[in-house]
Amino acid sequence: MIGLNTLLALSASILLLFTLYIILNGPRRAFARIVFYEVREAIKVFFMNHTKEQRVLQYVLDNATRGDPQSVIESIDKYCNEKEWAMNVGDQKGLILDNVVREANPRELLELGTYCGYSAVRIARLLQPGARLLTVEFNPAYAAVAKQMIEFAGVNNKVHILEGNTQEIIPQLKKKYEVDTLDFVFVDHWKDKYLEDTELLENPVQMAETKEKRILEFVKQNAAEGDPQSVVDQIDKYCSQKEWAMNVGDEKGLILDNVLKETDPTTVLELGTYCGYSAIRMARLLKPGARLLTVEMNSENAAVAKQMIKFAGVQDKVQLLEGSSEIIIPSLKTKYGVDQVDFVFIDHFSVSYTSDTKLLEECGLIKKGSVLLADNVLYPGAPDFLEYVRTCGFYDCTNFPSHIEYSTREDAMEKAVFKGK
Structure with missing residues (x-):
């Protein structure tokens, strides 16, 4: 039986969702839309005891073949097509990503925005021996899911997750992670950081880790x-x-x-x-x-x-x-x-x-x-x-x-x- 506190939390959440839904077309609709989806996700977590990302991972663990990155990708695509949308690069744009990676034939890669590990797994399956992919994720919950996803796919020997802010990690790439130059960068994190992080990557002045x-x-x-x-x-x-x-x-x-x-x-x-x-x-x-x-x-x-x-x-x-x-x-x-x-x-x-x-x-x-x-x-x-x-x-x-x-x-x-x- 549902307790009083649970009913109150559910009622408040539904009321908030309804209010946000009403103002979605108002002047603050962009902000309201973000809050709407976050609150909706929070309600799901409250009652289902899992985040969407954890549910994607569990589906993969239950349905994909361990050590087969292609199987992992297909299972994520299936879940996100049929059950819950998630912000992976996806199957259609994934093919574009595949082609560009093959053309570049890179040895040193950087991904900005790991999320659940979908694109990291997708890229890693195409890499030549000795190549490595460094992928940066700011959200520790996403990083935890991605680590399990990457390990399950069997590409953990090619992929290294760097947990933290891109503005802090990028300047450390040379010294801390022994990156000389990058052959390929997949940018798929916060859109308002695209320009700032690109300038940081291309400018050795900003890449240097000390003021001197x-x-x-x-x-x-x-x-x-x-x-x-x-x-x-x-x-x-x-x-x-x-x-x-x-x-x-x-x-x-x-x-x-x-x-x-x-x-x-x-x-x-x-x-x-x-x-x-x-x-x-x-x-x-x-x-x-x-x-x-x-x-x-x-x-x-x-x-x-x-x-x-x-x-x-x-x-x-x-x-x-x-x-x-x-x-x-x-x-x-x-x-x-x-x-x-x-x-x-x-x-x-x-x-x-x-x-x-x-x-x-x-x-x-x-x-x-x-x-x-x-x-x-x-x-x-x-x-x-x-x-x-x-x-x-x-x-x-x-x-x-x-x-x-x-x-x-x-x-x-x-x-x-x-x-x-």
Whole structure:
């Protein structure tokens, strides 16, 4: 016997369905139609204790031949033709899909929108040995059904379900799933994502999984190879228009340019390479025979910087030293043949500004007239460094008010000329 709560739920659902049905032709009919079908499906689940997708799966398990993908496809088509419609590609459009897959003869495939696994099974049955299909499904309930469907069809060795959002998964394809390039993409998920995901797939800038790699890809696409000014300009363009990044930037970059030109150094040391922006900016101004050693602790940033520096054509002037400044500074004389440095650009961790400055002094790497230029002394701030260079008596200091790169927030750079001890 049906309980009171069940009767109330049924009555409310029927009333909601009736109301939605009345407004289906009104101004909000598209939204109402979606809600109508979702509520109708929810009522079925409530009373039948299964979703439509689970019912499709059960029908396949009961009627198809295990390990026979064609039998699975035919059983799904039969169920959806005779019992309940479902949003598979279907038998008619499935033939178009078959023909295009055969013509492409792909080895690396991507499907956006797995649903119950119908099209994944359909595609997989046509794949050559060694080919693989990655299929992306956002809905975990659908993904669970699809996994069983794909396994029952016997194509689980060719099909890999990636559960999640396409905007998150697509950028991970290269690194996490070892996809080089795709031969075939079947797009059958949310229609409002078609354009966005297609642009994501075709654009290596967006495909790159880190901001630093996206900057590098943008430079490779838009800058002139071998032209350091072009590389600097394109990094500024990307970081001012698309994603902020912690380069010295265009405004403070002019301060860096001027101080470097005034110093006219032969040996330059940079603490904090990041993507290579400031290294390239400085290298383009160096006189023949001058060299720049730049220190970067983060291995991923160093890898990007190496490519950026090479693309800019200044690799003959710039040597990237990967590791911690506190370890590298003491080894500059013995390991890298540095006697003393004429110019030091300090732009790594502000907490290390003072200790690394003292380390440079202790190691005898700076001489009378050596210039230190420190970035971000106002924001995030380096108060200990400012107090030290301004009060220790070893430096003549000049402050250059400016702004945080690509923003209006106030910042400053500090120039400290070593007078000797």
